[in-house]
Amino acid sequence: MKPTIIAIVGASGSGKTYLSKMLQEQLGVYLIVSHTTRPMREGEIEGVDHYYIKNAHRFGRSQMLSYTKFADYEYFALEEQVPPKGYCAYVVDERGLRFLKENKSHKFDIISIRVEATMDTLLERGIPLCRIMRDEDREPLPLGYYDCVIENNGTIEEFDMKIYETYKKICRWQRQR
């Protein structure tokens, strides 16, 4: 069986990082850490949140699992970061997900999760407006494009529960393949 990549997509501040850390820490899913040319934000850690690099030139496109340019910064992961079997989680944007599905489906099973949060929710959680506005650069995909959609407008406990249920569903699908 091919390795399964759980690709996580959502607006800035919607809860993608939280979801990926839940999968990693509570459910033992391997997490693919992206490389990025974006500067490190306060509180972020090299190798945990991203690998922070000056430019992507020394990495060939053929080595890349997925590549995207977002708000003038490059983001990518390498194919060699995918474990040889089992599940891994990967936070990507819409362009990255399309690239993955179109170019890597012969090597990996790609299951996408969309995290949805309203503008009111993002503002209530204190997500800075500049982070929300950056999302204008995104190329939205219809909700039907995703395998799973998680609405994250409630409490963190509700989100935890939805994450757990979604992961169980993905495991069930993969067992039945």
Ligand SMILES: Nc1ncnc2c1ncn2[C@@H]1O[C@H](COP(=O)(O)OP(=O)(O)OP(=O)(O)O)[C@@H](O)[C@H]1O
């Ligand atoms: N249901 C929730 N209730 C309260 N806080 C939440 C909930 N979901 C996520 N958060 C918090 O909202 C903040 C933003 O979440 P997170 O960092 O996971 O977003 P993100 O989608 O990864 O954002 P970005 O793309 O900008 O990195 C975090 O502090 C997270 O802990």
